[in-house]
Amino acid sequence: MPFDYITYLLSPNETKIVLLIMDGLGGLPLTADGKTELETARTPLMDRLATEGTLGRTIPVRPGITPGSGPAHLSLFGYDPIDYVVGRGALEACGIGIGIKSGDIAVRCNFATVDADGVLLDRRAGRISNSEAQPVVEKLKAIKVPGVDVEVHHVKEYRFTVIMRGDGLFSDIDDTDPQETGVPPLPITAKDPRAEKTAEYFRQWSDQAKAILADEPKANFFTMRGFATNPGLPSFPKVFGLRSACVAVYPMYKGVSDLVGMDVIEFEGESPADEFAAVKRIWDQYDFFFVHIKKTDSMGEDGNFDGKVGIIESVDQALPGLLDLKPDVLMITGDHSTPAKMRSHSWHPVPFLLWAPELVMPDQQTSFGERACALGGLGTFHATQTLPLGLAHAGRLNKYGA
Amino acid sequence: MPFDYITYLLSPNETKIVLLIMDGLGGLPLTADGKTELETARTPLMDRLATEGTLGRTIPVRPGITPGSGPAHLSLFGYDPIDYVVGRGALEACGIGIGIKSGDIAVRCNFATVDADGVLLDRRAGRISNSEAQPVVEKLKAIKVPGVDVEVHHVKEYRFTVIMRGDGLFSDIDDTDPQETGVPPLPITAKDPRAEKTAEYFRQWSDQAKAILADEPKANFFTMRGFATNPGLPSFPKVFGLRSACVAVYPMYKGVSDLVGMDVIEFEGESPADEFAAVKRIWDQYDFFFVHIKKTDSMGEDGNFDGKVGIIESVDQALPGLLDLKPDVLMITGDHSTPAKMRSHSWHPVPFLLWAPELVMPDQQTSFGERACALGGLGTFHATQTLPLGLAHAGRLNKYGA
Numbered sequence: 015m016p017f018d019y020i021t022y023l024l025s026p027n028e029t030k031i032v033l034l035i036m037d038g039l040g041g042l043p044l045t046a047d048g049k050t051e052l053e054t055a056r057t058p059l060m061d062r063l064a065t066e067g068t069l070g071r072t073i074p075v076r077p078g079i080t081p082g083s084g085p086a087h088l089s090l091f092g093y094d095p096i097d098y099v100v101g102r103g104a105l106e107a108c109g110i111g112i113g114i115k116s117g118d119i120a121v122r123c124n125f126a127t128v129d130a131d132g133v134l135l136d137r138r139a140g141r142i143s144n145s146e147a148q149p150v151v152e153k154l155k156a157i158k159v160p161g162v163d164v165e166v167h168h169v170k171e172y173r174f175t176v177i178m179r180g181d182g183l184f185s186d187i188d189d190t191d192p193q194e195t196g197v198p199p200l201p202i203t204a205k206d207p208r209a210e211k212t213a214e215y216f217r218q219w220s221d222q223a224k225a226i227l228a229d230e231p232k233a234n235f236f237t238m239r240g241f242a243t244n245p246g247l248p249s250f251p252k253v254f255g256l257r258s259a260c261v262a263v264y265p266m267y268k269g270v271s272d273l274v275g276m277d278v279i280e281f282e283g284e285s286p287a288d289e290f291a292a293v294k295r296i297w298d299q300y301d302f303f304f305v306h307i308k309k310t311d312s313m314g315e316d317g318n319f320d321g322k323v324g325i326i327e328s329v330d331q332a333l334p335g336l337l338d339l340k341p342d343v344l345m346i347t348g349d350h351s352t353p354a355k356m357r358s359h360s361w362h363p364v365p366f367l368l369w370a371p372e373l374v375m376p377d378q379q380t381s382f383g384e385r386a387c388a389l390g391g392l393g394t395f396h397a398t399q400t401l402p403l404g405l406a407h408a409g410r411l412n413k414y415g416a
Numbered sequence: 417m418p419f420d421y422i423t424y425l426l427s428p429n430e431t432k433i434v435l436l437i438m439d440g441l442g443g444l445p446l447t448a449d450g451k452t453e454l455e456t457a458r459t460p461l462m463d464r465l466a467t468e469g470t471l472g473r474t475i476p477v478r479p480g481i482t483p484g485s486g487p488a489h490l491s492l493f494g495y496d497p498i499d500y501v502v503g504r505g506a507l508e509a510c511g512i513g514i515g516i517k518s519g520d521i522a523v524r525c526n527f528a529t530v531d532a533d534g535v536l537l538d539r540r541a542g543r544i545s546n547s548e549a550q551p552v553v554e555k556l557k558a559i560k561v562p563g564v565d566v567e568v569h570h571v572k573e574y575r576f577t578v579i580m581r582g583d584g585l586f587s588d589i590d591d592t593d594p595q596e597t598g599v600p601p602l603p604i605t606a607k608d609p610r611a612e613k614t615a616e617y618f619r620q621w622s623d624q625a626k627a628i629l630a631d632e633p634k635a636n637f638f639t640m641r642g643f644a645t646n647p648g649l650p651s652f653p654k655v656f657g658l659r660s661a662c663v664a665v666y667p668m669y670k671g672v673s674d675l676v677g678m679d680v681i682e683f684e685g686e687s688p689a690d691e692f693a694a695v696k697r698i699w700d701q702y703d704f705f706f707v708h709i710k711k712t713d714s715m716g717e718d719g720n721f722d723g724k725v726g727i728i729e730s731v732d733q734a735l736p737g738l739l740d741l742k743p744d745v746l747m748i749t750g751d752h753s754t755p756a757k758m759r760s761h762s763w764h765p766v767p768f769l770l771w772a773p774e775l776v777m778p779d780q781q782t783s784f785g786e787r788a789c790a791l792g793g794l795g796t797f798h799a800t801q802t803l804p805l806g807l808a809h810a811g812r813l814n815k816y817g818a
Contacts, residue, residue, distance in 0.1 A: 019498060066448060375444055375765075377787060378791075391787070393473070393765070393790070399479040402478060403479050404480075405480060406479075406480035407480075411481065411482065413483065415487035415501075415502075416484045416485070416507050
């Protein structure tokens with residue numbers, strides 16, 4: 015992690031930093047002369063914070079690159095996602111809240127349909143539903159492989175994950191998905207001799223699974239992709255000197271936070287107010303609070319412009335729950351853009367608001383929105399600079415050099 | 417230095433470039449609705465230059481990082497201070513105008529008080545004054561060490577520097593300051609076998625010094641920190657193809673200029689007008705003029721908002737002395753921000769003005785200030801890009817590629 019210089023400069027302080035992420039916050043106007051979701055939303059509190067604070071925009075990966083949720087969050091946490099690639103198997107496992115330790119091997123699996131000769135007919139087993147897939151996954155949980163502990167977890171619809179834990183396991187194994195039908199799945203092959211033993215464990219598991227699935231009408235086989243272990247990311251709490259808590263509803267974000275060493279907080283409810291109440295309960299025990307709002311992204315993915323506007327407004331209405339805690343630095347942004355117009359993640363720079371009493375250089379912007387942020391005082395910067403900016407405004411960094 | 421491409425593109429020209437640094441120029445408003453020091457100052461000439469030219473802001477090190485003066489100037493000169501670390505011993509020596517060549521070893525020393533057993537009682541010898549310290553330093557100048565030339569210079573109060581010059585010297589030596597009292601200073605220990613001979617020279621010097629200081633009431637010993645040599649920075653005049661002069665009052669800035677190979681100009685007086693007069697005298701002999709104004713920073717460090725405003729105004733009033741020389745490119749900026757409100761250096765981006773007749777792309781800004789610069793045509797850029805921008809506007813760079 016190229017932040018050795020940050021760790022070296024850390025200065026102890028009692029200050030509190032809140033990073034409030036509205037997932038997929040950035041948007042687009044539906045018409046050429048229209049406003050974005052964030053520009054449309056009535057957000058009197060965020061507009062006040064924008065007036066008192068300063069605005070900018072983040073680039074999550076590189077200009078023009080649309081990030082997935084994993085890389086986008088890693089970037090916000092300071093890990094350049096071009097340098098820190100977290101295997102999809104580990105992300106998938108983290109995504110359902112399964113802890114993966116360094117040396118554990120996780121792999122994403124898709125149920126598939128094969129013919130009598132083992133040739134792939136459907137790489138997603140007719141996109142079978144949760145209720146069809148779950149009993150099949152239950153059967154697979156019975157498989158034992160001598161030498162390793164095996165876990166099997168259903169993820170969603172035709173997707174599941176297999177995790178092996180043991181000594182001397184390595185993830186250098188090729189995908190078995192040929193990415194086309196009309197051919198059999200590929201054999202489980204080690205890319206590196208050191209992973210041969212691991213590949214053999216997965217072959218043994220696969221042979222038993224094949225026998226169990228033989229009579230299934232649709233899910234009579236599977237493919238495996240993204241063999242991965244915990245990449246052993248540098249510890250966020252150590253790099254930035256912050257006792258760090260994750261307050262999130264969805265497993266994926268808890269998983270990424272867990273991978274970087276934050277404490278994942280359990281709490282009841284899933285509204286913004288519930289999340290802010292959870293922050294309040296742990297306020298004295300932590301220095302840094304990552305608070306994640308999922309539904310802005312979900313609404314964007316659904317193409318629901320008004321729904322996304324409504325979520326943003328509901329966050330603004332709940333904000334007093336955070337502001338009453340008197341954070342020293344409050345940063346409000348997204349991990350990436352998810353314009354309702356596109357129904358997908360996008361590459362557009364992400365609106366960013368930094369509020370910190372006294373130490374912020376104000377700009378001339380008075381509302382929180384894409385075009386205000388494009389003229390904001392922080393300029394457009396890489397998302398990995400988020401934490402250094404937060405630390406600086408929290409009085410937690412010494413001077414660099416004499 | 418990652419500017420090979422610049423050197424390759426250099427095109428001979430007769431043009432003159434002036435880089436006018438007002439140290440610690442960037443500021444903050446004292447109140448939420450207030451103006452910064454630069455925004456407050458009446459600067460009709462700089463405002464005219466801003467109108468005719470273009471504005472922007474520099475990041476000296478990285479977003480959120482507060483730079484010291486050495487790193488901040490290295491960055492303006494094109495040397496990324498994360499890549500080019502100049503040891504504090506060398507900076508301290510340069511700071512008092514002592515030339516350090518590559519292979520010379522300089523170390524910062526603090527007088528200290530120890531008890532009869534050699535245990536540290538005070539790591540700064542009661543912060544003895546200049547008048548107390550100077551005679552003690554004079555005694556130390558008598559010490560000879562066979563095999564090397566030794567220089568001892570008083571720096572300020574309890575601080576002095578020891579410089580050794582000779583063959584085969586290396587600076588890989590641990591600090592002797594234990595950073596606490598109640599223990600003896602650490603022995604002089606080589607970090608690398610190649611520095612063992614150098615460490616032995618310093619041990620011999622230290623043993624003699626100890627005997628000389630034995631009867632001093634306060635300064636009866638010392639600690640040594642930051643053993644360093646001239647880091648052998650790439651030559652600024654060669655990299656950028658500019659006969660380069662430094663016009664500065666304070667030793668530190670002369671020192672950094674000397675380290676990168678500029679000619680340090682001697683002159684009488686210390687007002688902006690005196691400095692600009694010095695530039696006039698050498699105008700025909702150089703292509704590049706680094707002119708350093710110190711007192712903006714001093715006033716900021718003192719928390720003297722109005723004083724800093726006054727210094728900025730005095731520079732504006734003296735500016736005709738520079739403009740009458742008809743520079744082809746005039747860049748006015750700071751090395752970092754020193755808001756009077758904070759009484760210290762800060763991480764905030766630094767206002768930048770580039771004026772060049774004919775070749776500048778004008779922006780819509782008509783005054784020189786933080787918020788105008790945030791909206792300026794050059795955007796926010798790393799300070800290491802200053803010289804390439806200056807060279808381009810001076811017609812000193814060829815096209816890159818066909």
